[in-house]
Amino acid sequence: MRSLAAAALLFSTTLFAGEAEITAAVDALQSPETVLIDVRTEAEFAEGALDGAENISYEHIAEQITTLAPDKDTTIVLYCRSGRRSGIALDSLRALGYTHVINAGGYKELKDALELQD
Template sequence: MRLILLVLVTLASCSKTSEPSAPPPTASAKDPAAGKRQIESGALVLDVRTLDEYQADSYPGAKHIPVDELGARMAEVGTDKSKPIVVYCASGNRAGKAKRELEAAGYTQVVNGGGLDDLR
């Protein structure tokens, strides 16, 4: 009987007592409001959608580098790694991937502007 009681007390002390917390927001979460502010301040606008999407409609003055080509074309983004950059795609998913890639390359002022419609 004591053995059973000891096992139960031990198991009870190992259980988690706090509620799980919400996961932290991802570093690549879209922020269209911040993107608009950065664009107004002169940020580089980077369209990471496909060529067909870019040719159909794009943000005025945006530089086009598809997300799948970004690593190979990083030099086109520029050497000033502190210059603000706003990346966008159709929904913010590819822009989030591009943001992470740019940050991994040392760019420090990168904003995921979300989708093209978010920035308008």
């Protein structure tokens, strides 16, 4: 019974953490200085992307980030399809010393949240 309760708590905490990241991303994107990066493949990006997003694959973010954000204090919002690849990219950027990086999760969820903002 305890393991069931622990699993439910972990699941609900994960849900709220995801909501908090999307809220933080939407708030950050109100600033024109925020860099929005889609870490999906070029093919996924071509099928649809958020306005103003740059496309850098999560596999190449460490090599290419300085072209978009040379200042490590720049606010960066990352998204992919589900949040997994943007999470990997977030870890890469934090390892490089970037301090204001937000994993907004999935494209559809972030798109929906931004549309609600309008």
